[in-house]
Amino acid sequence: MELALIGLQKSGKTTVFNALTGGHAQTSAFAGGKLEPNIAVVKVPDPRVEKLAEIYKPKKVTHATVKYIDVAGIGRETDSPERGVPEALLQYVSTADALLAVVRGFEDDFHGPAHIAHDVETLHLELIFSDLAKVENRIPRIERALPKLSGKEKEQHQLELHALQKIKPLLEQNLPVRAAELTPEEAKLLRGFQFLTAKPIMYLLNVGEKDLSRGEELARQLEAKGITDQPRTMTAWIAGEVEMEIAQLEGEDREAFLRDYGIAQPASERIIAKSYELLGYISFLTVGPDEVRAWTIPAGALAPQAAGAIHSDFERGFIRAEVVPYEELIRHGSFANAKKLGLCRLEGKNYVVQDGDVINFLFSV
Ligand SMILES: Nc1nc2c(ncn2[C@@H]2O[C@H](COP(=O)(O)OP(=O)(O)OP(=O)(O)O)[C@@H](O)[C@H]2O)c(=O)[nH]1
Ligand SMILES: [Mg+2]
Incomplete structure (x- = not known):
């Protein structure tokens, strides 16, 4: 499972990345995030795997894994004059199974107080814009090519054109590709475009330490008509900075920190569980003297x-x-x-x- 962290500049993507991966990637209040992504693969915590390993004492224990990719900020605040998601970022996020959209929920010296609703909408529109540009680019090309085609090839192109014409009006109304009712064949034809709004998305509110106990309540401010009420869309929250510290601790220190803050389950575990739900994934297990292992498959x-x-x-x-x-x-x-x-x-x-x-x-x- 591959999850890409996206968001407007300085929403705390890299902080959240560290929280989810126990990483030490550089965060910054000033410099623009670098273009090369931070990438980490983490084990999916699964007590069943540990328990089975105790029974079988296998040579190897293999957990399911999640790959997190953290890229530079997108949106109109980037240096780039173009709208939509910059090309350079697309190559990193387009392979992801789902998007984790980090939204700033803490006050910051430069941007001031959190503008949750505004940021959700801005981000959403950037994703829509990026997909719409691809559609608008492709449709006239097919239309020009069609008269010269015949047989099976023509048929395929007609189907593709039809599928694109189905999603274009949705995107024009700022609705995601996820909202389209596509036949399995159409969905397959469109898969190659790797539309961002076709991917399941979790809007993740990044709250400051002082709002640790109000995360659930504040996350409701993410809810936006036409955006978070769409298919395969979820909302969640994380106290990025606090959880980053937790993720970088081990053993008893970590337990103590969690107790002090009254955190029942670290965000790294909570968010993975939610991601499984978002993607409709489940795990099955295999056992034996050589290996005990968890595997991820679609429900x-x-x-x-x-x-x-x-x-x-x-x-x-x-x-x-x-x-x-x-x-x-x-x-x-x-x-x-x-x-x-x-x-x-x-x-x-x-x-x-x-x-x-x-x-x-x-x-x-
Ligand atoms: N108070 C507070 N500050 C945070 C939190 N998360 C991030 N920050 C601060 O916000 C600034 C930006 O954090 P980053 O994690 O680098 O944000 P980013 O979205 O990766 O930034 P770019 O990659 O440059 O777009 C840093 O100064 C962080 O310390 C948080 O939960 N609370
Ligand atoms: Mg960053």
Whole structure:
């Protein structure tokens, strides 16, 4: 899972990046953020993995991972005269599975008090603008090419044109590509554009230390008609600076800090859990003497697709899945014990994998 941190300049993206990754990337009140992104890969905390590792004592324990990418600020306050998301940034954010849009919720010497509603709208419009520019660029090109095309190629181009003409009026009304009702084929044709507003987005209010206890309440100010009420859109909050300190501590120091601030769960964990929800992702597990591992798949994925997350051969040669839900495995001490008791289910290719399933795939290659 890859998440890109975007936001207007000085909203605290790099601070939040450090909070989510335990990183030490340079934050700055003055200099414009550098163009090269900060990138870090972090383990998805999962107590089930730890517990299974205790049972199996495998050679290797592998958590699911999240890759965070933190880029320079976007918006009209950047040095660039062009509107929309600068080209140079697009290459870094366009591969992300979802966007974490950091919104300044703390007072800052230069910009003054937080302008939450204004910043949400500005950011949203920059994303819309960036996508609309791509659409407006592409449509006349297809129209010019069509008379010269024939057969399958013509058909594909017509479909693409149709899909683009479906999303253009939405973007013109400042609605995201996510709001479009596209057929699976249209969605596939548009995937190559990597539209920013097609990606799930979490607006993340970055509040100052003094508002630590009011995060939930303040995050409601992110809510904006036509923006946060759209499909696959969420709101959340983080006290970036405080959480950055927490993320950089370890062990007892960290526990003490969390207790002092009355924080039940560090933001790094809370935001990952929300990101899974935003993307509709779940985890299944595999166990054995060599490796205990968590895998990330979309909710609703069928058994062969889950097998494919491990290896494409597993998907191609899929025969059956032996499934023991995590709780059941723990109750009986091991996968083998559950199996002996007849509690291991044999599932076929139409089985919808559930979060926490411990799976052994049977396949032939
Ligand atoms: N009071 C307060 N200040 C913060 C918080 N988060 C960030 N800042 C300050 O805001 C300034 C900018 O923070 P950065 O994390 O560098 O912001 P950024 O969005 O990455 O900035 P650019 O990459 O330059 O756009 C720094 O001086 C931070 O210390 C916060 O939660 N509270
Ligand atoms: Mg930065």
